[in-house]
Amino acid sequence: MKRISLKLLLIATLLIYSIPQTAQATVSVSARSAILIEQESGRVLFEKDAHKVSRIASITKIMTAILAIESGKLDEKVKVSEKAVRAEGSSIYLKPGEKIRLEDLVYGLMLRSGNDAAVAIAEHVGGSLDGFVYMMNEKAQQIGMQNTHFANPHGLDDHENHVSTAYDMAILTRYAMENEVYKEISGTKVHRAPNPTETWDRVWKNKNRLLTEKYKYSTGGKTGYTKRAKRTLVSTAQKDDFGLIAVTLNAPDDWNDHIQMFETAFSNYDIAELLSKGKVKGIKESHYKDKVYLDHSFVYPLTSEEEDLVRVEYRLKKLAPNEEDMRDPIAGRANVYLNDQQIASLPVYYKVDKEEEKSFFDLFKNIFTSIAGVNEHG
Numbered sequence: 001m002k003r004i005s006l007k008l009l010l011i012a013t014l015l016i017y018s019i020p021q022t023a024q025a026t027v028s029v030s031a032r033s034a035i036l037i038e039q040e041s042g043r044v045l046f047e048k049d050a051h052k053v054s055r056i057a058s059i060t061k062i063m064t065a066i067l068a069i070e071s072g073k074l075d076e077k078v079k080v081s082e083k084a085v086r087a088e089g090s091s092i093y094l095k096p097g098e099k100i101r102l103e104d105l106v107y108g109l110m111l112r113s114g115n116d117a118a119v120a121i122a123e124h125v126g127g128s129l130d131g132f133v134y135m136m137n138e139k140a141q142q143i144g145m146q147n148t149h150f151a152n153p154h155g156l157d158d159h160e161n162h163v164s165t166a167y168d169m170a171i172l173t174r175y176a177m178e179n180e181v182y183k184e185i186s187g188t189k190v191h192r193a194p195n196p197t198e199t200w201d202r203v204w205k206n207k208n209r210l211l212t213e214k215y216k217y218s219t220g221g222k223t224g225y226t227k228r229a230k231r232t233l234v235s236t237a238q239k240d241d242f243g244l245i246a247v248t249l250n251a252p253d254d255w256n257d258h259i260q261m262f263e264t265a266f267s268n269y270d271i272a273e274l275l276s277k278g279k280v281k282g283i284k285e286s287h288y289k290d291k292v293y294l295d296h297s298f299v300y301p302l303t304s305e306e307e308d309l310v311r312v313e314y315r316l317k318k319l320a321p322n323e324e325d326m327r328d329p330i331a332g333r334a335n336v337y338l339n340d341q342q343i344a345s346l347p348v349y350y351k352v353d354k355e356e357e358k359s360f361f362d363l364f365k366n367i368f369t370s371i372a373g374v375n376e377h378g
Contacts, residue, residue: 031251033166036261038301039243050167057224057232060155066176071125074103084119104193111206118154157228166247186220237262269301309339
């Protein structure tokens with residue numbers, strides 16, 4: 001996917017406060033609830049009842065996986081309990097008392113949707129099922145999943161209050177995809193794990209058919225199904241520098257729903273670099289001229305019609321920061337607007353030149369030397 005040059009001589013940072021503007025693409029999906037967002041900016045490109053609270057089945061395991069990964073215990077051996085082995089539904093056929101690496105459990109969780117793996121992970125990472133569920137809900141609140149409540153680590157219909165929304169699951173997936181270990185596991189087609197009681201390895205093939213056979217741009221995701229939730233699916237796709245996240249809940253034709261959403265977005269949007277890393281040029285304030293910068297680029301998905309609707313406003317302090325402060329103080333903010341709706345606000349930093357720094361240090365050195373001389377002769 002080519003980058004659009006908007007000829008905005010601007011500079012940026014990824015430390016942003018983004019308010020993604022929704023742009024509805026023309027898509028028809030079978031799902032009761034659906035959403036499509038761009039990975040980096042979080043912009044909503046399509047939604048259908050995305051905030052409707054619903055049962056979510058095994059896409060729950062995205063939260064279980066990221067908590068296991070963030071625990072820092074992936075190399076630890078987990079002793080499988082009787083409770084884990086008795087978990088209903090899909091299984092990786094763990095045996096009571098066996099010891100298996102936590103990392104292998106996460107692969108079994110994500111690729112084969114093992115409910116036994118989910119319970120074993122929860123007991124090891126959270127100390128108990130209840131302890132792990134508490135962690136799940138704490139993390140949900142931290143990352144902004146406002147209409148979600150987890151009651152188990154696997155998504156089975158054993159609690160009435162285990163619910164979320166397509167929007168919240170997109171938030172969770174966007175968060176998880178920032179973790180390189182999660183990205184690797186989610187995008188793995190086949191994983192081999194040692195089998196302690198047999199002479200052969202366990203071999204797990206990913207159930208996500210978008211990844212394994214149906215869609216060449218697929219990079220991962222998680223499938224789900226229960227009798228009450230019906231088919232649920234989270235998937236990710238990448239084409240050049242354009243990353244997408246799709247979520248469908250209760251979708252009879254979910255594979256095609258996701259392919260249609262992805263293809264529509266890839267056809268109608270390009271990733272535009274609205275701000276580029278480096279010095280900010282064209283600043284009118286003389287005390288900031290050639291001395292302010294942004295430390296990351298900012299990119300955003302745009303249609304060709306939207307390119308001319310983007311503008312950037314710099315709001316800088318009236319007085320320059322004290323140049324004796326060498327901590328790169330914030331000089332103001334760069335606010336990015338699309339059709340008069342703010343989509344990002346980025347800090348602009350003031351940078352003291354190296355020569356200026358040297359002159360200040362020399363000045364301080366001379367002052368201290370003079371003071372020391374006075375004290376010595378005083």
